[in-house]
Amino acid sequence: MTVKKQVTTRYFDDDGHEFSTDPIEETIKIKKVKGGFESKYLTQDEYPTAPNEMGDDALFLIHYHRQFQVEKEDKIGKDDLSRWYKGEKIDQEKDFHIFPVSAFIHGGVSLKQGKRGFGMDPGGWDTSHVGATLASKKEWKSEDKAEKASESLVETWNQYLSGAVYCIVKDKLGPKKKLKDSDIVCGFYGYDDAKKELKDFEG
Secondary structure, three states, X not given: OOOOOOOOOXXXXXXXXXXXXXOOHHHOEEXXXXXXXXXXXXXXXXXXXXXXXXXXXXXXXXXXXXXXXXXXXXXXXXXXXXXXXXXOOOHHHHOEEEEEEEEEEXXXXXXXXXXXXXXXXXOOOOEEEEEEEXXXXXXXXXHHXXXXXXXXXXXXXXXXXXXXXXXXXXXXEOOOOOEXXXXXXXXXXXHHHHHHXXXXXXX
């Protein structure tokens, strides 16, 4: 027979309210309701979905670097992107607006969209220029609108890479402030946006 010790972490505030998960303290809102209490708050999304995994074939990122690989071979390969960076015409330009993306890789990864040939840091020693965003010309007719959509995607990727993805939690507590039930919705990118969603969240 094997006996295993199981340790469960529990979370409480100074007033004894129990939480189902580790809350971001400044986002906690608690109110008295019939039969007990209700709390709403944000918590870190421990298993966020990468933006490219959301199934959008009209707007996506690719990046080919040994420390940061994001592939979409059915749309554009590494050789295609390499030729595009050299100024050659590639087939994908018929259907997509293409914008270069650099990755600043130094302990973590930070992305920046720009013009072909630009750099992020003066030395360039830890900046890669092997990425791009592609935006469908069918969905974004003008290059300006496509560029803005692509910049928004890069911002979402940076939130994902920095861990700025959150869950909204609503806990139901009994009259003695002990947890009875919980509802959680994850996948909110960006702290400010997540706080706005929390304000309107009913669950």
